[in-house]
Amino acid sequence: MHLIITEKHDAANKISGIIFQDRTTERINGVPVYRSASANSAVIGLAGHIVELDFKPEYRSWSAIPPRSLINADILTIPSKKDIVNALMKLAPSATKVTIATDYDREGELIGVEAYRIISRLSRAKFDRVRYSSFTKQEITKAFASPAPIDFNMAAAGECRQEIDLIWGAALTRFVSIAGNKLGKEFLSVGRVQTPLLAIIVDREKEIQSFVSKPYWEIVASLLKEKDTFTASHKKGRFENKDEASVIYKKLGKKAIVKSVKTDKKKDPAPVPFNTTEFVKAASSLGYSASSAMQLAEELYINGWISYPRTDNTVYPDTLNLKDILGLFKASPEFAMNALELLAQKTLVPTRGKVESKDHPPIYPVACAKRSEMDDKHWKLYELVVRRFFATLSPPCEWETIKAEIDISGEQFGSDGKMLSFPGWRKYYPYGMPKDELLPPIKAGDILDVKKIDLLEKKTEPPKRYGQGKLVQMMEDLGLGTKATRHEALNKLYSRGFIEKNPPQPTAIGITLIDALKSHATAITTPDMTSALERDMDAITDSRMKKDDVVSESKKMLHKVFDQLESNRSEISRAIKRGGALDSEIGPCPKCGSPLLIRETKADKKKFIACSGFPDCRNTYNLPPGTIKFDKAVCEKHKLHLIKATPPSTKDREGKTVRGKSYTYGCPACKKEEAISFAVPVIKK
């Protein structure tokens, strides 16, 4: 029997549909398997990696095992998809030939080798490998006609990454979690991808915090051409000196002379096909978070509306029939007009982006959906994919631009206008359309009335926080993560409490963690670790290096990092604890900096505030009776959040329940100081 193995179920379905004439479906352990009796073949789809790496069980305890000892701990390969592994083991004995048909990339090669190892223990089958970039009949048939050997070096490169990521990630995660006393589900995490991402967000926040705003001035004239008004700005733009601007402002008269008017044409090229990053960016500007965009795209893909959403590719492969895809929309109430227009073009020339990869085609619609077939959230993204596909087959749009030079009392002013003269792709893809800026019909020599002149005081603004789309783009540019994981890295930072809100901003603990790691474990905070790893993985693929040598070199480096971390342990510990306390509901203990907590007395269940540093720190504060809430506002002196209290309900004489009225109690530390000063009168000399 010829066994064919794909990376995912959908690929098994598509490939078997193409290569089998007499396809039947069965389930082994619940895993679908496609068979052809005439070809004596079977196709099974995996679900990505089916095994994972982990340390031997004796390294499980975070408290008993020093984090450093994970560096040289034994690593095991453990089946993570047991159903699929079992199905492979059942199929293996009857296999005489096995074809690995996983995705055409490094991880795909490794996933194939994972299956190879499981099967080759139970079978003497011969193995080969096919590589393809899309599921068209032409491409799949070609791939199966020219199989190649498995690239074990490439798979080893992937394993090298797995080992290094596990060792660095686990050892450093445990170290900082223990140092920061953040254990259990509150643990802190560190990794080759997530930590440099956090550092980018923290660095930006520091730029914003340290930004000093400066005032500047602009001179703007409102001019009248017959009944139309328009504005012109002084050519200098920003005046940093108010006096300089005032002198000019005062000398400006009531007449303006148009010195020149230049018109020009500008073309905006149509956008490139969607890969994952471009898609996430576009969805992000429609208000979707990176991970919700990917979640919804996954659902659109599973339900057969769009192609595979995890791709690096921005160039449609030649085998993709663009005309047929446009043809799907001929009868759509929403899209038919656009589709027919595009089909009527003499030639269909798609745009192409810079990234051309072999993994999957760019994201495009694979079926025409009706509006009633999905909810708003899905529809908006589906429409985005359809419109983007249309836009990539459209001509550029054209702007008519106009530049006027205007003289007012010897001072030079300028006014710019633009008008969309040919919509091109913007007709099909209206997202983020800039507005026309029209100027009235003016020509050189015109004399205009100056309606008014404004001397505007403005101030320079701090840089903006990066949005999620921008962060995903930056990660791609820096080589951090992959198409399938970048949005997950962001999510991880949210769930660890390192960032909050959207656009993401770092929490105090996120900032202190980066500070501590930058001082004592720089390597893990920059994208350089990834680029070095990429170089080494290429070398392993080309057999210039051996996986084991790269891993042991990396272990040596990590030992050096631990030398520094361990010798600065108490400083790191204090810093992280302090950061965590700033994020806590109440605030940091004024005596020792650890987070304060709400506790109850054992005897009478009275609530009070206690330091989490107990028993080293025995600081406590009283709380008023009733329900306690903490305000966002912080006491200037003690940095503690102000307490809002609602006294417990009471009963009046008639037995009716009287609800307590909520009031602001204030800062618990201030209250304690007041109480002490009241109890111990200050003796005046």
Next chain:
DNA sequence: GCAAGGTC
């Protein structure tokens, strides 16, 4: 309970 990488 740790990473990052696949995919459900």
